[in-house]
Amino acid sequence: MGSVARRDVYTAQSLLEVAVGVFNERGYDGTSMEHLSRAAGISKSSIYHHVPSKEELLRRAVAHALDGLFAVLDEPAAGEGRAVARLERVVRRTAEVLMERLPYVTLLLRVRGNTDTERWALVRRREFDQRVAELVRAAVAEGDLRPEVDPRLATRLLFGMINSIVEWYRPHPGEPVVSGDVVEAVISTAFDGLRQPAVSGSAP
Amino acid sequence: MGSVARRDVYTAQSLLEVAVGVFNERGYDGTSMEHLSRAAGISKSSIYHHVPSKEELLRRAVAHALDGLFAVLDEPAAGEGRAVARLERVVRRTAEVLMERLPYVTLLLRVRGNTDTERWALVRRREFDQRVAELVRAAVAEGDLRPEVDPRLATRLLFGMINSIVEWYRPHPGEPVVSGDVVEAVISTAFDGLRQPAVSGSAP
Structure with a gap:
């Protein structure tokens, strides 16, 4: 020693x-x-x-991130009601889990696939994305999301926005780990966009 | 040799x-x-x-990405009209430049700051983000973007969405390098959101 x-x-x-x-x-x-x-x-x-190995540490770390993310899909609220409401709930909870398990999800998102563990993590990530893409597809079919955006592409942009949180989000010591402001900004940007809706019938 | x-x-x-x-x-x-x-x-x-060095190759590569991005801000259309229209133009052109210079922007976005060149690249990226954040702020002040989202946060989510394109966008050989579908999806998701607007006055 x-x-x-x-x-x-x-x-x-x-x-x-x-x-x-x-x-x-x-x-x-x-x-x-x-x-x-x-x-x-x-x-x-x-x-x-x-x-037993460095790779086992990686496996446990990405498993911690993936367990948190998959738990979101298995919450009772993720299975009930209109698809758009379930999707909103999943997006909200995903953003929260990302902040709660910030270093673990950061690691997961940087994994590139050089070892078995990394390849497994990529497969699981893809599975998660596909389950969210199914929700997007269902919400389009129910008439609650714009039909002109391809569900696969919409899911990618949605995750682009959510996952980018790991790049800049650093909670201050003493503050709650999850920022409600960030979660609300993600939800409102993703579902309603940044544009202020035109007020119909307003004076010119 | x-x-x-x-x-x-x-x-x-x-x-x-x-x-x-x-x-x-x-x-x-x-x-x-x-x-x-x-x-x-x-x-x-x-x-x-x-x-003369590996670092000079890095400098030239990230300069190529940054030149493309900053040129977007200096296009005549980026300086005229309402801020929201200028912002939309900048977002559109940024997504296009990202696809046109895909490997260069990918490298730029992965730079972490261990060398002078990397630190310079991070400073320039931040400068770009700040200039876009100013446009967001101006568009909020003109009443065209929702006031409830913080401009800095909105800009981060916007770039989260745009920058994620490097993670999954791979043009097929023979196809145009820039995908109009991807650009339109970014614009419509960012500005109008994924949600289908409620039809006012429709039957219950």
């Missing part, structure tokens, strides 16, 4: 938090067990006491 | 294209001159004949 090593007081969860921070900072490919050991301040063998 | 080296038939521009492809594939940090030499099929000294 190196002289810099502290006593290992990590749980699997708290070690994962450190690893996710390093992965987001250096990129997963650019991170070695040595980097993780230095960031955690414990020896490499202490890390191996918790997890 | 290694035995794999071909005769150097590159121009500065065609070598840059190869380099941008490698940067996007491996990440800028993960790319060595050796990788560039292998991808181009010419020796490292041939590459040095064109450019």
